[in-house]
Amino acid sequence: MSRIDRQGGQILPVVLATLALAAAAIVLTHRSIRGIGQESAVVNAADAAAYSGASWTARRLNLIAYTNRSLIASHIAVGHLVATISWLRYSGEASRQISRYAQFLPYVGVAAREAQRLIDAAIKTASIAAGGYIVSADRYMDLLSLAQYGARNGLRPGRVDAVMQRVVERYGDDFQVNERSAIDAIPRPYATAMDARLLSRQVSAYLKLEGVTPGRDDGYFQRVLRSTINHDRRLSRWLRGPARSGRPRFGAGGRDWDRSILRVVRFRKQGVTQQPPRTDAGGWRSGDRLQVSFFDWRKMSWDSWSTLARGRADADRLAGNYIGVSRYTRLRQPPRDKSLVRIPALVTAPLPGDADGESINAHISIGEVRYRVPDDCGRHCPDRQRPATLFNPFWEASLTRLEAPGLP
Numbered sequence: 250m251s252r253i254d255r256q257g258g259q260i261l262p263v264v265l266a267t268l269a270l271a272a273a274a275i276v277l278t279h280r281s282i283r284g285i286g287q288e289s290a291v292v293n294a295a296d297a298a299a300y301s302g303a304s305w306t307a308r309r310l311n312l313i314a315y316t317n318r319s320l321i322a323s324h325i326a327v328g329h330l331v332a333t334i335s336w337l338r339y340s341g342e343a344s345r346q347i348s349r350y351a352q353f354l355p356y357v358g359v360a361a362r363e364a365q366r367l368i369d370a371a372i373k374t375a376s377i378a379a380g381g382y383i384v385s386a387d388r389y390m391d392l393l394s395l396a397q398y399g400a401r402n403g404l405r406p407g408r409v410d411a412v413m414q415r416v417v418e419r420y421g422d423d424f425q426v427n428e429r430s431a432i433d434a435i436p437r438p439y440a441t442a443m444d445a446r447l448l449s450r451q452v453s454a455y456l457k458l459e460g461v462t463p464g465r466d467d468g469y470f471q472r473v474l475r476s477t478i479n480h481d482r483r484l485s486r487w488l489r490g491p492a493r494s495g496r497p498r499f500g501a502g503g504r505d506w507d508r509s510i511l512r513v514v515r516f517r518k519q520g521v522t523q524q525p526p527r528t529d530a531g532g533w534r535s536g537d538r539l540q541v542s543f544f545d546w547r548k549m550s551w552d553s554w555s556t557l558a559r560g561r562a563d564a565d566r567l568a569g570n571y572i573g574v575s576r577y578t579r580l581r582q583p584p585r586d587k588s589l590v591r592i593p594a595l596v597t598a599p600l601p602g603d604a605d606g607e608s609i610n611a612h613i614s615i616g617e618v619r620y621r622v623p624d625d626c627g628r629h630c631p632d633r634q635r636p637a638t639l640f641n642p643f644w645e646a647s648l649t650r651l652e653a654p655g656l657p
Contacts, residue, residue: 303616339560
């Protein structure tokens with residue numbers, strides 16, 4: 250028994266030492282696995298936060314682009330309606346002239362008078378309906394401008410950081426994004442490099458946008474409007490005209506034709522729609538007229554023109570006061586490389602088991618918001634060489650390469 254006791258006494262310390270080493274190995278392995286797992290989570294959280302911030306920004310830029318296009322479309326619709334009312338009034342006066350000459354013809358005169366009565370009633374109803382539509386369009390454009398204001402506010406730096414913070418919290422309750430105090434806990438010189446990168450990249454898209462008023466934007470809105478109208482030949486026919494105040498200037502529109510009958514009588518139809526360059530972007534004015542001229546054989550030249558029928562319409566008179574596009578959003582300066590903004594996401598988390606929080610895991614990712622015209626948008630694709638604009642919803646989000654000198 251004494252020999253067995255002596256052997257047991259020698260084995261027990263070895264067993265205890267082995268168990269202690271195994272326990273230490275398990276603890277260290279567990280901590281290492283937790284550390285590696287957290288490091289991977291921090292990397293994923295940084296990528297997700299950067300992409301989420303870029304997506305948040307791109308969606309709001311596209312919303313502004315859609316509302317800008319809707320503002321243009323609604324404003325053009327009002328102009329087209331004004332041109333239609335002008336043409337209807339011109340047609341009504343022309344029919345009255347026909348009715349006046351047809352009154353001496355049996356049966357025809359009665360039919361012409363009845364037709365004239367129906368045409369006058371239709372024109373009056375159309376004018377009233379047009380006024381109601383213009384008022385509704387004014388309120389609708391006010392709502393679009395308000396939606397743009399909300400989208401711009403959503404691009405403030407604090408709002409974007411709040412979005413990214415909600416994303417990283419899904420990876421861990423103690424995960425932080427772009428936290429200044431966390432940056433200070435990073436060993437030097439890494440903290441200096443990360444701090445410089447964060448400051449240089451955290452430029453909000455909000456600062457690159459501006460809300461402007463038509464008429465006070467160096468003609469930018471008028472150029473976009475004219476480009477949109479001239480892009481469609483049929484639309485240009487109805488809305489082509491100079492941007493000037495006063496009565497419509499005939500001869501510069503698209504609703505024109507000239508016909509001569511046996512070189513004895515000549516008819517000329519003219520129609521023009523114009524918009525003065527006012528600060529409220531309203532004031533569509535349109536005019537149509539039919540003129541006649543007779544050939545003077547004694548002078549061997551045409552006589553001066555006489556107007557047979559005319560029609561005019563004014564958005565302000567139809568609706569009382571048409572404001573139109575009171576305000577819209579554009580880029581302060583289009584980016585040269587189509588990349589508007591890069592959004593950094595520095596995610597930090599304390600190491601497992603570090604109660605003091607002095608040791609942390611950290612990773613920084615960069616989200617990019619870029620303007621890119623798709624390859625499959627059809628024949629109406631804008632020119633890819635043109636600068637980025639907030640009138641086309643072609644803003645997209647992506648992760649970009651991190652360039653941070655001084656970091657491993």
